[in-house]
Amino acid sequence: MADIRLDGVGHSYDGGKTWALKPMTWTWRDARAYALLGPSGCGKTTLLNIISGLITPTVGRVYFDERDVTGVPTAGRDIAQVFQFPVLYEEMSVYDNLAFPLRNRKVPKQEVDRRVRQVSQLLGLDQVLGRRSRRLDPGRQQIVSLGRGLVRAQVAAVLLDEPLTVVDPALKWTLRSKLKEIHRDTGHTLIYVTHDQTEALTFADEVVVVNDGEIVQAGEPAELFLSPAHEFVGHFIGSPGMNVVPAEIAGGVVRVNGGDVGAADDGLPPGPVRIGVRPEFVEIGGPETSPGVPARVTEVDRMGAYDLVHTVAGEHRVIVKTEAGAPYRPDDGVHLHFPAERTFLFRDQVRCGSLAPLHERGLA
Ligand SMILES: Nc1ncnc2c1ncn2[C@@H]1O[C@H](COP(=O)(O)OP(=O)(O)OP(=O)(O)O)[C@@H](O)[C@H]1O
Numbered sequence: 001m002a003d004i005r006l007d008g009v010g011h012s013y014d015g016g017k018t019w020a021l022k023p024m025t026w027t028w029r030d031a032r033a034y035a036l037l038g039p040s041g042c043g044k045t046t047l048l049n050i051i052s053g054l055i056t057p058t059v060g061r062v063y064f065d066e067r068d069v070t071g072v073p074t075a076g077r078d079i080a081q082v083f084q085f086p087v088l089y090e091e092m093s094v095y096d097n098l099a100f101p102l103r104n105r106k107v108p109k110q111e112v113d114r115r116v117r118q119v120s121q122l123l124g125l126d127q128v129l130g131r132r133s134r135r136l137d138p139g140r141q142q143i144v145s146l147g148r149g150l151v152r153a154q155v156a157a158v159l160l161d162e163p164l165t166v167v168d169p170a171l172k173w174t175l176r177s178k179l180k181e182i183h184r185d186t187g188h189t190l191i192y193v194t195h196d197q198t199e200a201l202t203f204a205d206e207v208v209v210v211n212d213g214e215i216v217q218a219g220e221p222a223e224l225f226l227s228p229a230h231e232f233v234g235h236f237i238g239s240p241g242m243n244v245v246p247a248e249i250a251g252g253v254v255r256v257n258g259g260d261v262g263a264a265d266d267g268l269p270p271g272p273v274r275i276g277v278r279p280e281f282v283e284i285g286g287p288e289t290s291p292g293v294p295a296r297v298t299e300v301d302r303m304g305a306y307d308l309v310h311t312v313a314g315e316h317r318v319i320v321k322t323e324a325g326a327p328y329r330p331d332d333g334v335h336l337h338f339p340a341e342r343t344f345l346f347r348d349q350v351r352c353g354s355l356a357p358l359h360e361r362g363l364a
Helices: 044-052 094-103 109-123 138-150 169-186 197-203 221-226 231-236
Strands: 004-011 021-028 033-037 059-064 079-082 157-161 190-194 206-211 214-219 243-250 253-256 259-264 271-277 283-285 293-302 306-313 316-323 333-337 343-347 350-356
Touching: 004 044, 021 044, 021 059, 021 214, 033 044, 033 197, 044 079, 044 157, 044 190, 079 138, 094 109, 094 138, 109 138, 109 169, 138 157, 138 169, 169 190, 169 197, 190 197, 197 221, 206 221, 206 231, 214 221, 214 231, 231 243, 231 271, 243 316, 243 343, 253 271, 259 293, 259 343, 271 350, 283 316, 306 333
Parallel strands: 033 190, 033 206, 079 157, 157 190
Antiparallel strands: 004 021, 004 059, 206 214, 243 253, 243 271, 253 259, 259 350, 271 343, 283 333, 293 306, 293 333, 306 316, 343 350
């Protein structure tokens, strides 16, 4: 077990014309459970394959603690990898498949049996241990693949590349919590690749968000939700994602459509800026909602547990998440208030500050 350190690591598949992974420096801490979250094609698998040694990065060095493993092939890295689809010896029994990674490393027979039975019990495979793998359905085969990845106690990391794709949705929840249980038990470093925010947020100690070949933010699930450092994180996490509204800073005040919505952080230069605020935090009401931006309701989605009130402020769309039964109808005139403690300012997609209450600056 070790910290896995990427030092200036980047990868290009076309001789440097484009970067599938832009050069980055980043450390995966020993024994943590990470989710690597991002849309299709953002570089997640490339990053995982660099850690496992399936890909040698175009630039940079990979270290396991102080050991430089950049040129070390997969077999020499002590990594367990679980792919999207089952990788099994189909003619072997489930037991032998689970035992294979241990026997291959000459683990004593008794210890093999103990580990196989432990993992089998956790993953609900006890009833099928004697069955040939080929006779299982694809979902069950994938669970065996997962077991093969988790069976070794001593690994530098377990890398899971969208491992639950072929598993039945109802079973996904159970398996995810099993994975957490196994993680608590073994203390493996887990890196779990997914493009599904729910999977990432419910699984990980720390979520690493990747977009367009770079890490845009990493943090605990609540931190990513409450304090996005990049517009992409605001959009990608949350349902619906963060509202982004073009605004202007002038004389220390942030204005939308000519109306004051708050003060700017000290030191922020005047000029265009974008306000980011999640639908959960926008306050909606009448003209007394101050400081507020006038808006018009365009649609109300009744979601059962809550309502989504769609509005336009000038030409900017803003969604507000309210309690179920919100008393709004299309064409109603409303005011929107952006609470200072939950509203951030972005320039070039990156957070540059936050909104401050107007009265604290004596500007109200
Ligand atoms: N073997 C390859 N040759 C050329 N380009 C590749 C290769 N593998 C990946 N790419 C490109 O590199 C970029 C990153 O791909 P990668 O598979 O790492 O992304 P990903 O986030 O894992 O996507 P997905 O979730 O769809 O698997 C994409 O633009 C992809 O088309």
